[in-house]
Amino acid sequence: MTAKRTMTLNLTVAEMSVLEELAKKKDLTKTAVLRQALRLFQAIDLRLEGGEKLYFEDEATDKKSELVVL
């Protein structure tokens, strides 16, 4: 198994509330949500670094908007 390291994470009430909401919505533990978020962030970041852009598309209205990630 891959070696694991432990960290303590301090969240604001609002952040924890969103984390709990996402965990409930996605049927995941809070740890799993944070792991997913890290994987997703890295995947997006690498593609942006490679010069690609991230868009959201609404098929119903044919509206496309770029998501700017800082």
Place this chain on the structure above:
Amino acid sequence: MSEVAVELERRMDREFVPATLHTELLPANLALLEHEWRPCRDAVRQKLEQAKIPHDAWPQSLHWNWHTKEDYLKLLEVRCFGVQCDGQWQAAMMTRDATRFSQLRESKNKPLVYIEYLETAPWNWTVKPINQLGVFRGLGRLLFRQALVQSIQAGFVGRIGLHALPQAESFYVALGAKRVSFDKTKRLPYYELGSDQAKELLDQEGGAS
């Protein structure tokens, strides 16, 4: 690399032989794997050409190259599995677990393990037009089951998604995957294994260990 002892069925004599499932392949493993498979890929292609077999009857992963997929392993969400036996790589699978989500109504937008690539070594392909019988059987099922285990370990209750090559559709259907849509961009059908089907499959095979 993490390793799990498994057994493979040799088609010729139906004997089960010991093999190793590696659950964290490294870029160097993919280079070696393709180095092992390439001569056999080329030989299969040559036989198909000599026999004048139409291209639509050729194995649909014949052009794949695992060496070119090394860069994907930079991503945390990407994992690669491989089975080794007789000192050679017999099959490989690459999965993603963060950027694909369920399209099934009952689990819409929930995360799943997406099988990006799954392929057995070319000598394990059964290619009827050139009378080739695969050496080992059951490798696809073994790796698909591993994706299921990964899905359960990640908290995705066994959900799996994949785009199937047309020649592999019946294989995935037999494992319980449902055709969800046709992806116009990839020009391939998209399949998912839901949590209920995942449970059934695991029950048939004696659990997720």
